Amino acid sequence: MDSIVITRDKNSPLYVQIYSYFKNAIEKGDIAEGEKLPSIRGLTKALGVSKSTVEMAYQQLCSEGYIENANRARYTVAFLDRSLLGERTKNTNLDSNQFLDPLDSLKIEYDFASGEMDPEGFNFTLWKRYVNKALAETQRLVGYGHVQGEEELREQIVQYLYQSRGVMAHSSQVIIGPGIQSLLVILCSLLKDKHSSIAFEDPGFKNGRRIFADHDFQIIPVEMGKDGIDMETLKESQADLVYVSPSHQFPTGAIMSIGKRITMLAWAEKNQGLIIEDDYDSEFRYYGRPVPALKGLDQRGSVVYLGSFSKIMPPSIRISYMVLPKQLLTLYREKATFYKQGSSTTEQLALALFMKDGQLEKQVRRLRKLYQEKRTIFFKSIKDNLGEHVILEEKESGLFTVLNVKTDLTSQELKNRALKAGCRVAAIEDYALLNHNGQVFPRLILYFSSIPKNSINEGVRLLKQAWFQ
């Protein structure tokens, strides 16, 4: 045992040094299977360490299966198929480049494809106060929290829904989650026994559609009409599940008319169908008041309502919610524990206090004002720069606009040219499954929410250069 070199180094306890010595020796085959290790007493003496140090090292080796003490007398080396162990050095299996995401290196100066928030749009100093209040609730923060989300926040959401969206719900029906998409995962699980297909507005919310497809739902794309999804096609499709965004359809911006809403509810009742209402950005209507939610008309529990804070609060705060009708609530409770709550409790409690103090209303007003201003600048800039080259669809809602570009280029060519100029834009066709033949020109989606006021014009100017020069 002369070769065990022990150093007095506080970063490496003595027992770890002994453990490592034997571990390496066994892995390398220097000590063979069945061979005895030195007795505890002998090694203690030889190394001049305490008995418990050696015992700890041996116990560790034993726990990890390197040695065994079958006869309780002396530890022996356990069987180990060393041929499988291989060489291990820090670099063998790590070539950092091989794991890198090529998308990470893309440089985007003006991101017209992002619905993220304007840095001016939120008062973080104020928010910090609420976060700190929430962090004082230490007793609650050491637990996992309520699986559906914190009760205070669900209560506030219920009030908000009633006052702002015309939706009546009980807090026990509200399920909080860290994003619409993670709530959809739960919904897929709740729905898949009764439903095997789902109708989607086309074009529509692509990532939602992909989650359902990924859960083996058959996707039935249904053409959009001027006032919402085409009901005739929906009826013919035989679907009994449909995903819609009635207040402000994504990405066409259409509002579903009251007549169509009623027809849709009647369709659901007749077919024992279910409507999933995605109310993602209903707060941003610049002229007039927000269009009430479809869920507000739902008498028979035919509508699952999905709401998000990601457009009115910074989206880095991951809180969305859904309101489940009773039939689904029972099933949800059976599965709740395996789809655990994912939203931070601190942020849930902070948001509840923020809402209770009336700060959310103020925040919505602040953003609406800011975005209205930016929308005006954006529209003016488009008219000034792109003028007769484009047809601008001036919707009264939302954080983006649809631009018809009069060109022979395709949507993809326009996107690529923009990208080379440092601008990212999206195209309607990216969100569609169907081939919408009616389109004369490529239709692009341009968000104005995240680009700072004084950069909007420069961004639009670059688009003009990219497309028409």
Added chain:
Amino acid sequence: MDSIVITRDKNSPLYVQIYSYFKNAIEKGDIAEGEKLPSIRGLTKALGVSKSTVEMAYQQLCSEGYIENANRARYTVAFLDRSLLGERTKNTNLDSNQFLDPLDSLKIEYDFASGEMDPEGFNFTLWKRYVNKALAETQRLVGYGHVQGEEELREQIVQYLYQSRGVMAHSSQVIIGPGIQSLLVILCSLLKDKHSSIAFEDPGFKNGRRIFADHDFQIIPVEMGKDGIDMETLKESQADLVYVSPSHQFPTGAIMSIGKRITMLAWAEKNQGLIIEDDYDSEFRYYGRPVPALKGLDQRGSVVYLGSFSKIMPPSIRISYMVLPKQLLTLYREKATFYKQGSSTTEQLALALFMKDGQLEKQVRRLRKLYQEKRTIFFKSIKDNLGEHVILEEKESGLFTVLNVKTDLTSQELKNRALKAGCRVAAIEDYALLNHNGQVFPRLILYFSSIPKNSINEGVRLLKQAWFQ
């Protein structure tokens, strides 16, 4: 139009009052389909309001589909199937009791079934400083953040894994998520094309198993041996995917021996199989050092590593992570956008700073010391109170112990009696699919992590009363 009553009330803008009047009248059928609304000029005059007020009201009605202006002259009432609208009052579809979860009202004084944290176990004042530093990064917080999780945190996790778990990974392989269970949902999506069944340690992590089952994987329960999953049964099962917790099996507490680890990796290589390693509480080994992760031996990308902060940080901070081998990383990147990041960016940034400052190491040491103390108190209390009534499995790791209760009662009866006394305990059989016939006595799982030091003895005393008096 005499019946429109307009009040000057700042909470209800004039145009909203006009809008509401017509909306109600149309819904009730007081104004029939096709009927003309008053001209804008006429109504402006009659009500003594501005022209734009009336215009806004009409535009809102028009957006929502109550009226239309087909001929651009006068607005007319649109067709509406009123029979479907029904009565809407605040109470019709809301009986609050019908939605309540019966489990919510259960009163538990001593929760031996919860692995949550001791309130003494974390310094929230210190944590608050890091959260506030993170909240200063306002530019980053207005966005969604990186879909895999913030780069700084992934870098810190890589270092932590190398130093504490013997795992070498690159930050691009690390996927952060708000809990092991939400990461498993992503994994199910990545694995289901190539795998249709998964072997699970039995007894084992129930909620993990249920997520795979919910994603239509066939579950193959494999008996646990003394040193980990039974390899013979695994080989016979034909499974090519297996879920294990080698460092500290849940709930038996077994440690997988190095021999079995090597055999398992060889099995994976031979069968092109994949091992999911759940390393949920490896930090809590009270004697000796943590057992290294299986992933540390993985040369060929056969292991998906799952780690969680929920045992070493308050679990209300929802941050877990997985390390994907290259083959799965490519597939992950294709699907990443529809399984968006769910962890709060603020908490991710705060945790990265906390780790960078060496605070996580201190926190682990603090907790290990606290839990070691509590474990001693707990074991003494069990011996004092329950003595010869039980066989205590004194494992050296983790936050719970397994108790064999010498009784004719079943596990379920023991659990129910405990519950009536205000104590919640879990049973091994709750986590098993197989019928483990070898058991002589009911085996219960008792956590000591969340019950305060000075309450432990009282809790154990109540268990004695409940079971033996």
